[in-house]
Amino acid sequence: MRRPLPARRLDSRPLDGRGLTAEVARARRATYGPNDVVDAPRRAWRDLARDTAADPMIWFLAGTGVLYAVLGDRAEAATLFAALVPLAGMDAFLHRRTQASTEGLSSRLATTARVVRDEAPRTLPSTEVVPGDLVLVAAGDSFPADGVIAGGDAMQVDESSLTGEAWPVWKRPLPALPAGEAEPMVNGAHWGFAGTRLLTGAARLRVVFTGGETLYGEIVRTAAGGARARTPLQGALARLVSVLLVAATALCLLLAAVRLWQGHGWLDAFLSAVTLAVAALPEEFPVAFTFFLGVGVYRLARRQALVRRAVSVENVGRVTCICSDKTGTITEGRLRVTHLRPAPGASAASLVRVAALASRRETGDPLDAAILDEAEERWAAPRRVDVATFPFTEDRRRETAVVREDGAGLLAAVKGSPEVVLGMTALAEPDRAAWSQEVARLAAEGHKVIACASRPLDDAEDVAQEPTEGYRFAGLVVCEDAVRPGVPEAVAACRRAGIHTILVTGDHPAAARAVAREIGLAAGEPRLLLGEELERLAADGAADLRAVDVIARALPAQKLTLVRGLQAQGEVVAVTGDGVNDVPALEAADVGIAMGERATRSAREVAAIVLMDDNFRTIVGAIAEGRQLFRNLRRSFQYLLMIHIPLVLSATLIPLAGYPLLYLPIHIVWLEMVIHPTAMLVFQKTPSGDGLARAGATRRPRFFSPADWAVILGVGLLLAAVVALGFVRGLGGDARVAHARAMAMACLTFASAAIAVLLSGVRTRIARVVVAATLVSPVLFVQVPALARRLHLEPLHLDDWAIAVLGGLFAVCVPPALRALARRIERGSTGAAPPRPRPADRLLEGPC
Numbered sequence: 001m002r003r004p005l006p007a008r009r010l011d012s013r014p015l016d017g018r019g020l021t022a023e024v025a026r027a028r029r030a031t032y033g034p035n036d037v038v039d040a041p042r043r044a045w046r047d048l049a050r051d052t053a054a055d056p057m058i059w060f061l062a063g064t065g066v067l068y069a070v071l072g073d074r075a076e077a078a079t080l081f082a083a084l085v086p087l088a089g090m091d092a093f094l095h096r097r098t099q100a101s102t103e104g105l106s107s108r109l110a111t112t113a114r115v116v117r118d119e120a121p122r123t124l125p126s127t128e129v130v131p132g133d134l135v136l137v138a139a140g141d142s143f144p145a146d147g148v149i150a151g152g153d154a155m156q157v158d159e160s161s162l163t164g165e166a167w168p169v170w171k172r173p174l175p176a177l178p179a180g181e182a183e184p185m186v187n188g189a190h191w192g193f194a195g196t197r198l199l200t201g202a203a204r205l206r207v208v209f210t211g212g213e214t215l216y217g218e219i220v221r222t223a224a225g226g227a228r229a230r231t232p233l234q235g236a237l238a239r240l241v242s243v244l245l246v247a248a249t250a251l252c253l254l255l256a257a258v259r260l261w262q263g264h265g266w267l268d269a270f271l272s273a274v275t276l277a278v279a280a281l282p283e284e285f286p287v288a289f290t291f292f293l294g295v296g297v298y299r300l301a302r303r304q305a306l307v308r309r310a311v312s313v314e315n316v317g318r319v320t321c322i323c324s325d326k327t328g329t330i331t332e333g334r335l336r337v338t339h340l341r342p343a344p345g346a347s348a349a350s351l352v353r354v355a356a357l358a359s360r361r362e363t364g365d366p367l368d369a370a371i372l373d374e375a376e377e378r379w380a381a382p383r384r385v386d387v388a389t390f391p392f393t394e395d396r397r398r399e400t401a402v403v404r405e406d407g408a409g410l411l412a413a414v415k416g417s418p419e420v421v422l423g424m425t426a427l428a429e430p431d432r433a434a435w436s437q438e439v440a441r442l443a444a445e446g447h448k449v450i451a452c453a454s455r456p457l458d459d460a461e462d463v464a465q466e467p468t469e470g471y472r473f474a475g476l477v478v479c480e481d482a483v484r485p486g487v488p489e490a491v492a493a494c495r496r497a498g499i500h501t502i503l504v505t506g507d508h509p510a511a512a513r514a515v516a517r518e519i520g521l522a523a524g525e526p527r528l529l530l531g532e533e534l535e536r537l538a539a540d541g542a543a544d545l546r547a548v549d550v551i552a553r554a555l556p557a558q559k560l561t562l563v564r565g566l567q568a569q570g571e572v573v574a575v576t577g578d579g580v581n582d583v584p585a586l587e588a589a590d591v592g593i594a595m596g597e598r599a600t601r602s603a604r605e606v607a608a609i610v611l612m613d614d615n616f617r618t619i620v621g622a623i624a625e626g627r628q629l630f631r632n633l634r635r636s637f638q639y640l641l642m643i644h645i646p647l648v649l650s651a652t653l654i655p656l657a658g659y660p661l662l663y664l665p666i667h668i669v670w671l672e673m674v675i676h677p678t679a680m681l682v683f684q685k686t687p688s689g690d691g692l693a694r695a696g697a698t699r700r701p702r703f704f705s706p707a708d709w710a711v712i713l714g715v716g717l718l719l720a721a722v723v724a725l726g727f728v729r730g731l732g733g734d735a736r737v738a739h740a741r742a743m744a745m746a747c748l749t750f751a752s753a754a755i756a757v758l759l760s761g762v763r764t765r766i767a768r769v770v771v772a773a774t775l776v777s778p779v780l781f782v783q784v785p786a787l788a789r790r791l792h793l794e795p796l797h798l799d800d801w802a803i804a805v806l807g808g809l810f811a812v813c814v815p816p817a818l819r820a821l822a823r824r825i826e827r828g829s830t831g832a833a834p835p836r837p838r839p840a841d842r843l844l845e846g847p848c
């Protein structure tokens with residue numbers, strides 16, 4: 001959660017209790033704009049009504065109702081107009097669900113803020129907060145913008161809206177504004193973030209970022225705008241819908257012509273054609289896809305992966321190869337002391353003491369910071385008075401400090417390159433050679449090794465000259481950029497899921513290989529190429545890049561070569577980067593991932609996803625979320641196809657065979673009120689087995705295999721046959737059309753519930769509610785005489801219910817059961833071991 005602190009935002013304003021003047025605040029508001037997290041205001045109900053009115057079912061009902069009214073059948077017209085109310089309400093609810101993630105995030109923001117203006121506290125709308133403002137935040141209040149903590153005590157903050165972590169985070173004031181850098185990085189412990197809430201204590205916040213520049217603003221803007229982008233699958237769905245519309249139009253014209261030829265009249269022909277058109281209209285497919293896409297954007301944001309383009313939600317689930325930076329992504333991005341090798345007769349404490357005496361915090365050297373942190377954490381930092389310092393340079397490759405410790409005389413402490421420091425000691429040649437071998441061994445493992453030594457000085461010695469000999473060797477301090485926790489497990493999960501991970505770094509091959517082994521690339525035996533070797537092999541066209549695990553000494557142009565080479569070999573590539581030099585590779589990748597904490601603005605702009613925590617585990621989590629999203633959408637589409645096929649076939653074939661109309665407009669309304677919420681809401685959380693299961697598609701995604709299509713068509717055709725037979729049986733010898741329609745509707749609704757249960761596992765409360773409502777609806781609408789008459793139905797007998805329920809279950813269960821049996825027979829004939837079943841596909845993979 002570290003963030004850069006642009007000094008220009010504060011104009012070097014000190015971290016004191018002074019606020020802005022009203023005049024300065026107006027000028028800053030003109031410069032930075034209002035503190036609005038979302039550009040557009042929240043959608044008004046009239047906008048929601050306009051979206052709801054775009055539903056063709058609304059116009060179908062209204063038009064048909066008007067037609068019945070004109071023809072004098074006012075009871076039927078009233079029934080259709082009454083059906084508009086629940087249908088419009090359902091559409092409004094689903095549209096609101098689509099926007100729920102964005103509006104839910106926005107609702108967490110503070111609406112007012114207590115700001116110091118003209119040296120007096122004032123309560124203002126949070127939209128008027130500007131960079132440089134001093135905001136007073138009390139316990140229970142939310143931070144109105146991103147800023148540094150200028151003062152306060154006992155501050156605990158709930159940051160779950162940003163991090164997803166439930167426990168409070170302690171905050172402390174920033175002691176002083178960092179000097180010497182235009183945008184120094186400030187630790188998250190000193191930041192207060194918009195959308196987070198102060199639980200205890202009181203805080204004074206000096207505002208730095210407002211509106212869309214806050215971390216919270218990025219999430220809200222992404223959730224609001226990302227889902228509007230058109231993805232390849234959306235394009236494919238649009239083409240599919242176009243084909244289905246043409247086919248539906250042809251069927252409608254054919255049905256109308258046949259009904260006229262059969263002598264049923266113009267009204268019957270018109271209603272037959274319109275009813276079939278509405279039943280066949282595939283509007284649920286693009287609606288469901290857009291809905292799931294918006295949910296994916298929100299869920300990835302909660303995993304600290306901010307999606308800049310919605311296409312990434314689709315692509316991230318298909319990633320087959322990750323080209324990852326080492327520093328800051330695989331590793332923590334900072335040095336730590338990991339091993340101490342004290343010389344004989346010395347202790348670890350004395351070794352760290354010498355190293356700390358030769359280190360200075362003000363240099364900004366990560367090595368000095370690591371040594372001093374180690375000294376402060378494990379031992380008391382030595383008290384000293386600096387007498388003279390001889391700083392590190394590339395030529396000298398050492399740093400020497402002459403200090404006077406409490407109660408002791410002068411001491412010279414030196415740390416630096418082992419070969420240089422060893423040459424300054426009085427070690428015997430065999431001992432020096434042994435230590436050199438140890439240095440070589442540690443360096444080969446990817447460690448940064450420095451040697452330390454010390455020498456007492458007489459007060460009479462000239463401290464203006466650096467002592468260069470006679471030192472007593474203290475030992476070796478071994479540092480490394482430690483691997484982030486959880487990365488080896490994430491790499492192993494990628495390997496199990498068929499995702500190839502490639503470590504790309506500019507580091508020395510030994511360091512790169514050591515890190516690759518530690519995280520488990522290629523089961524501890526990584527294949528390494530140098531950047532120049534990669535370029536040469538790619539030019540020859542002979543490189544199998546899928547067998548490479550580490551690219552060391554890599555240049556930006558070579559990283560781009562790697563990405564294009566992998567794509568040419570059929571991989572879907574995700575690339576991480578943070579600098580301007582990474583922009584070409586980020587732009588060329590299928591999923592470009594910028595590091596949120598340290599990425600340049602240009603890297604963020606071309607990246608499809610921005611990580612808030614720069615952690616490799618977050619990438620793997622995002623891929624898992626993307627694959628789960630694809631599985632959920634796949635099951636939703638399975639359901640839509642399995643229920644639409646019998647609906648369209650029965651609506652077409654029954655009237656063509658000369659029977660009365662199977663579905664009246666009110667029946668289509670009923671079925672739409674079952675199908676629409678089931679497809680949108682039941683499949684949001686479905687069985688997944690392994691969270692990062694093996695992907696079923698690469699560069700050319702497809703929803704279903706030929707075997708899957710066979711099961712879908714089998715279920716659809718069998719269910720259509722069951723509906724048709726139930727209708728014919730219900731007619732009987734006395735042509736009881738209402739009874740026959742009730743049989744067909746009962747069969748379809750129970751089959752819809754069965755498909756939803758088997759595909760989704762009904763793992764959420766809303767899924768259980770939707771399925772329960774589906775099961776209750778036929779009992780309510782068929783068995784209650786008053787409702788049944790209004791819907792042109794007739795109550796069923798017990799044997800009718802048994803036939804409808806069992807017939808629907810038979811149609812749903814037989815095709816997958818036959819497929820499972822065929823697979824077992826095939827495995828038995830080949831002697832192959834059965835593959836692990838996919839829990840995600842229980843309807844397509846096995847019998848009921």
